[in-house]
Amino acid sequence: MPSHHPARSRRSTERKGDLRERAILDTCEALLAHKGYNAMTVGDIAQGAGITRGALYFYFGSKQEVVVALVARTVEQLWERSRTTAQTDEPRQAIAEAMQRTVELWNEHGLVMRTAIDLSLTVPEIGELWSHTADLFITAITAVLERAGIQAGTEPEQASAMARALCWMIERTFYHASQESRETLQEASATCEHLWLISAGLTT
Amino acid sequence: MPSHHPARSRRSTERKGDLRERAILDTCEALLAHKGYNAMTVGDIAQGAGITRGALYFYFGSKQEVVVALVARTVEQLWERSRTTAQTDEPRQAIAEAMQRTVELWNEHGLVMRTAIDLSLTVPEIGELWSHTADLFITAITAVLERAGIQAGTEPEQASAMARALCWMIERTFYHASQESRETLQEASATCEHLWLISAGLTT
DNA sequence: GTAAAAATCGACACCGTGTAGACTTTCTGG
DNA sequence: CCAGAAAGTCTACACGGTGTCGATTTTTAC
Numbered sequence: 001m002p003s004h005h006p007a008r009s010r011r012s013t014e015r016k017g018d019l020r021e022r023a024i025l026d027t028c029e030a031l032l033a034h035k036g037y038n039a040m041t042v043g044d045i046a047q048g049a050g051i052t053r054g055a056l057y058f059y060f061g062s063k064q065e066v067v068v069a070l071v072a073r074t075v076e077q078l079w080e081r082s083r084t085t086a087q088t089d090e091p092r093q094a095i096a097e098a099m100q101r102t103v104e105l106w107n108e109h110g111l112v113m114r115t116a117i118d119l120s121l122t123v124p125e126i127g128e129l130w131s132h133t134a135d136l137f138i139t140a141i142t143a144v145l146e147r148a149g150i151q152a153g154t155e156p157e158q159a160s161a162m163a164r165a166l167c168w169m170i171e172r173t174f175y176h177a178s179q180e181s182r183e184t185l186q187e188a189s190a191t192c193e194h195l196w197l198i199s200a201g202l203t204t
Numbered sequence: 205m206p207s208h209h210p211a212r213s214r215r216s217t218e219r220k221g222d223l224r225e226r227a228i229l230d231t232c233e234a235l236l237a238h239k240g241y242n243a244m245t246v247g248d249i250a251q252g253a254g255i256t257r258g259a260l261y262f263y264f265g266s267k268q269e270v271v272v273a274l275v276a277r278t279v280e281q282l283w284e285r286s287r288t289t290a291q292t293d294e295p296r297q298a299i300a301e302a303m304q305r306t307v308e309l310w311n312e313h314g315l316v317m318r319t320a321i322d323l324s325l326t327v328p329e330i331g332e333l334w335s336h337t338a339d340l341f342i343t344a345i346t347a348v349l350e351r352a353g354i355q356a357g358t359e360p361e362q363a364s365a366m367a368r369a370l371c372w373m374i375e376r377t378f379y380h381a382s383q384e385s386r387e388t389l390q391e392a393s394a395t396c397e398h399l400w401l402i403s404a405g406l407t408t
Numbered sequence: 409g410t411a412a413a414a415a416t417c418g419a420c421a422c423c424g425t426g427t428a429g430a431c432t433t434t435c436t437g438g
Numbered sequence: 439c440c441a442g443a444a445a446g447t448c449t450a451c452a453c454g455g456t457g458t459c460g461a462t463t464t465t466t467a468c
């Protein structure tokens with residue numbers, strides 16, 4: 001089994017299998033888009049990637065593992081991006097920028113993100129990945145709220161709990177809106193931004 | 205096939221099948237609780253209800269249909285209850301009462317509600333049922349916001365859109381919290397209530 | 409150029425689904 | 439009360455998807 005390349009980044013020339021592995025994930029993403037998780041069969045993925053089922057099992061142990069890898073690939077991009085994004089001090093601006101970034105995220109990766117959310121329950125690995133991602137957002141929102149003067153702490157009416165609720169609001173709102181259209185998503189974003197601003201007491 | 209009893213309420217003595225039908229749904233609910241939807245097999249349900257797979261297919265056409273019926277049964281209770289609940293004019297009180305009712309709802313039916321949410325995508329019938337339920341909530345929240353002075357309308361920063369976002373916030377927050385404990389749910393409720401109050405401009 | 413490692417294939421066993429047909433139990437009306 | 443119909447139940451089967459295995463071919467490394 002390939003996978004798990006922790007430190008061997010540039011060992012020898014790229015294995016042929018690495019190509020296939022990517023082809024499998026790409027196919028999986030495409031199939032997910034117009035068949036959905038349940039309808040998508042291991043045979044479909046293999047066929048799309050140009051190999052047989054038997055060969056696919058050389059790379060991944062199951063359909064679930066394929067999807068876990070796909071989610072991991074996407075989510076790592078998210079982490080990467082959020083790490084390299086400039087942090088603004090001014091809360092109003094920070095909120096606007098965060099929402100803008102989130103819209104882009106969902107425009108680009110909405111499908112995989114929705115899949116991740118849907119499978120969080122049934123596939124523990126994905127649940128892990130997604131809850132870690134959510135934690136990053138919650139931490140960021142908490143920081144903005146505190147900077148805007150909301151009392152720090154974990155009690156129900158303090159920054160931490162509020163940030164969590166706002167995170168879920170954004171997740172769910174974007175989840176639904178991203179199934180519609182870009183315009184819907186943009187409007188949903190405006191609404192969320194507005195509610196975030198109000199919650200932070202920044203409406204004067 | 206039984207089911208579809210629109211107006212024949214008290215026709216003859218209760219059919220034996222009605223008993224079985226309820227037994228099937230009860231078993232399904234129980235299995236859902238400690239095996240989850242995917243792990244639960246039609247054979248499991250039949251066994252739990254004291255019949256064979258073949259007999260179960262007399263009542264329901266598939267596992268999905270069983271779960272749809274279970275969700276429908278639960279959701280009808282919700283509708284029933286929300287219809288018979290007193291409406292309060294004073295916004296602050298209306299919000300407090302709504303949140304209290306919602307906590308009770310999730311305490312009693314959390315499992316089925318989470319299942320409904322999870323399957324909304326894959327089972328259109330359930331998606332229908334749940335989105336209708338959400339609409340009831342959104343309408344109610346919208347009314348409260350307007351009464352509290354938020355401008356009516358469907359633009360991103362007006363009552364309707366805000367209500368939708370708040371509804372998703374509550375749904376998702378309760379979804380997660382109800383998996384933990386009653387205390388967590390109660391705290392989550394307090395946070396949501398706080399955010400709802402702030403959004404309605406009722407914090408003076 | 410060759411031997412080990414990587415990749416691929418086809419066949420198989422297993423399990424869950426849904427259907428069919430025969431059989432039994434329960435109701436209903438004369 | 440009893441015969442025919444309706445309701446309920448069962449066993450057996452066919453199908454489709456999953457995951458495994460051993461044999462075989464291709465690629466890579468020295």
